[in-house]
Amino acid sequence: MLQAGIVGLPNVGKSTLFNALTRSRKAEAANYPFCTIEPNVGVVEVPDERLAPLREIAKTQVIIPAAIEFVDIAGLVAGASKGEGLGNKFLANIREVDAIVHVVRCFDDDDIIHKMETVDPIRDIEIINTELILADLESAESQLDKNRRRAKGQDKEALANASLLEKVVTHLNDGKPAVTMDLTDDERVLLKSFCLLSAKDVLYACNVAEDDLANGSNNYTAKVAAWAAEHHGASSCVICARIEEELSELEPAEAKEYLADLGVDGSGVTGLIQAAYKLLGLASYFTAGEKEVRAWTFHVGMKAPQCAGVIHTDFEKKFIKAEVVSYVDLMAAGSVPAARDAGKYRLEGKEYVFKDGDVALFKVGG
Ligand code: GDP
DSSP states (O other): OOEEEEEOSTTSSHHHHHHHHHHHSBOOGGGOTTOOOOTTEEEEEOOOTTHHHHHHHHTOSOEEOOEEEEEEOOOOOTTGGGTOTTHHHHHHHHHHSSEEEEEEEEOOOTTSOOTTSSOOHHHHHHHHHHHHHHHHHHHHHHHHHHHHHHHTTTOHHHHHHHHHHHHHHHHHHTTOOGGGOOOOHHHHHHHHHTOOGGGSOEEEEEEEOGGGTTTTOOHHHHHHHHHHHHHHSOEEEEEOHHHHHHHTTSOHHHHHHHHHHHTOSSOHHHHHHHHHHHHTTEEEEEEEOSSOEEEEEEETTOBHHHHHHHHOHHHHHHEEEEEEEEHHHHHHHOSHHHHHHTTOOEEEOTTOBOOTTEEEEEEEOO
16 A cells, blocks of 8 residues: 655654544555555545545445555654764655655644744745755765666666756755756656655645634745745645644544534645645546445556456456446436436556546456
8 A cells, every 4th residue: 555654853743644534544454455554654534525425326335445554653853864863764754655744833822832942834834845955966976886887888777867866966956856857757756766855745744733723824834835846846724723633532523513613624634635646646546336335546657457456356367347437427317227218337458547436347257
């Protein structure tokens, strides 16, 4: 299962957010046999408002949402790339995750010690990013050396690696994360093979004070949003980790009432999970039958046989065709027979690229 790592300076609200995520959206582990079981890893359901209407149509009780794993990567401090704090251990943890949720303190609270004494989200972001860039610089330079040595024998692969690594080193030396490099598709694939920390996609999560949640923003969050877009090609979202933690302890009806009292539409964590899912390059298709309605996770761009393989590895090899209707068409028709009558079901073959929201039934060989 793909993982999003939660990073940030100490005392910005990472653990509070992690607890909120894993308590309120905890996925039933039995449904996801390949998830990791470790204290700092939580399997979290991906909220999807399409599941409940699909359940009505399929006339079933059981809903199984998609899920992703969140990892609480505590303790990244300035100097980590030189071994400060638990330095290399944290960097190794970040290396293992597929995308990063970077929590930034955007609340004033004199009772909560700020590592840097004042609240300044851009400075905080730059501290963490500098550590990632410095660690990458060391790694990229050493990979460059190795590839240059290999390239002497005119090894084509080593030559290509070395040429891209040179560009990477220059870019990192300018203080920029590898993810912002202007690359061709092939180069982007190659860049992935270098396993750099700053090449991962990032979502900035602005942790705001309880009072600011209703506004959906404050001076700090506006700065973070602008900075993220300009310097990281990244987006941001607004959460209040403390409220989310409180919400996670309430029953759904109570939680709704509490949110209404605060003047807030919905939980910020819903948006954060959905944004992280997208950031990981994931989308969902559905199966809807009498037994259950289920969201299955696929990588954007995957074709029908691979998508069938998500359900069962055998299905990929034995794939014959998929019967597909889009969620929107199915809902507009109001029922499966009506959608069929309206000709909204399509038979798709091996080359069909799945779309988010497809409702599918696979035909597989024996
Ligand atoms: P971490 O070190 O980043 O994991 O930070 P924690 O989650 O342990 O939070 C540090 C402190 O900040 C705790 O006392 C939290 O209760 C507090 N905190 C976290 N989120 C918020 C928030 O949204 N508002 C306020 N006022 N305090 C928060």
